[in-house]
Amino acid sequence: xxNYKENFSLRTSFNQLAASTFGxxxxxxxxHGFWTEKYQPYSFVDNGNVVANVSVNLLTLxxxxxxxxxxxxxxxxxHPDYRNQGLARKLMDRVLEDFSQVDLIYLFANETVLxxxxxxxxxxxxxVKYSMDxxxxxxxxxxxxxxxxxxxxxLAFVYTLAAERISGxxxxxxxxxxxxxxxxxxxxxxxxxxYLEEEKCLVIxxxxxxxxxxxxxxxxxxxxxxxxxxxxxxDRITKIVYHFHPDDNExxxxxxxxxxxxxxxxxxxxxxPNEFKHPLTSQA
Numbered sequence: 031x032x033n034y035k036e037n038f039s040l041r042t043s044f045n046q047l048a049a050s051t052f053g054x055x056x057x058x059x060x061x062h063g064f065w066t067e068k069y070q071p072y073s074f075v076d077n078g079n080v081v082a083n084v085s086v087n088l089l090t091l092x093x094x095x096x097x098x099x100x101x102x103x104x105x106x107x108x109h110p111d112y113r114n115q116g117l118a119r120k121l122m123d124r125v126l127e128d129f130s131q132v133d134l135i136y137l138f139a140n141e142t143v144l145x146x147x148x149x150x151x152x153x154x155x156x157x158v159k160y161s162m163d164x165x166x167x168x169x170x171x172x173x174x175x176x177x178x179x180x181x182x183x184x185l186a187f188v189y190t191l192a193a194e195r196i197s198g199x200x201x202x203x204x205x206x207x208x209x210x211x212x213x214x215x216x217x218x219x220x221x222x223x224x225y226l227e228e229e230k231c232l233v234i235x236x237x238x239x240x241x242x243x244x245x246x247x248x249x250x251x252x253x254x255x256x257x258x259x260x261x262x263x264x265d266r267i268t269k270i271v272y273h274f275h276p277d278d279n280e281x282x283x284x285x286x287x288x289x290x291x292x293x294x295x296x297x298x299x300x301x302x303p304n305e306f307k308h309p310l311t312s313q314a
Contacts, residue, residue, distance in 0.1 A: 082117035104314030179220025207312035
């Protein structure tokens with residue numbers, strides 16, 4: 031079975047398997063209307079129960095200012111009673127057959143299955159992590175509106191903004207991933223959503239002691255990170271960690287290798303940047 035989101039029984043079974051495997055569920059995301067045709071589960075079903083799954087996320091990658099059609103694979107799972115029967119392999123074969131015309135197929139693998147994906151032509155690709163030392167410079171503060179990921183009106187506002195956003199990076203970013211972003215807004219960062227009125231951008235960030243983790247900056251027009259940071263960081267912050275590929279050429283970044291278990295099947299010989307970070311908020 032595939033793409034069965036409107037089938038209540040199968041969707042419930044899928045959610046139960048996802049909860050027992052990964053501790054996540056998709057029902058709230060579905061009920062808010064964010065499970066669209068861009069997310070397609072491919073599943074084996076036995077006696078009405080989803081027992082194995084490989085999900086497809088349709089999106090566009092922006093690589094060196096060019097758009098590439100891509101599939102990101104996620105939610106690869108098999109019920110314990112059905113493992114070692116080759117079910118995941120058969121589902122992967124079907125997905126690769128159905129999406130043979132895209133530019134890239136990729137995924138972020140679990141530590142326990144790193145030897146599984148090379149069998150299908152995937153190659154491990156190392157990401158990097160960008161950070162910078164920070165010394166606070168007081169600036170004129172923007173009016174900041176804190177949003178709540180549990181409130182439908184706030185989610186609708188974020189979704190509208192995300193649907194019209196520009197890619198966070200012209201070197202390596204994503205487009206058409208507003209539904210994935212909404213999963214994070216509901217399930218991960220529901221209380222870390224801040225809208226800067228003057229800049230007309232949504233900023234997702236967390237403070238951890240003296241470190242500010244910046245997860246996304248969402249806007250319809252380009253905003254400079256050097257202008258945003260002083261408005262969300264205070265004098266306690268000494269380091270900024272970016273969970274996406276920052277484009278700000280006026281800032282000197284510290285670049286470190288980052289092992290994320292990213293595997294890529296390059297279908298059309300796309301040239302990837304030597305250094306890049308896939309945005310966390312569009313990671314399946």
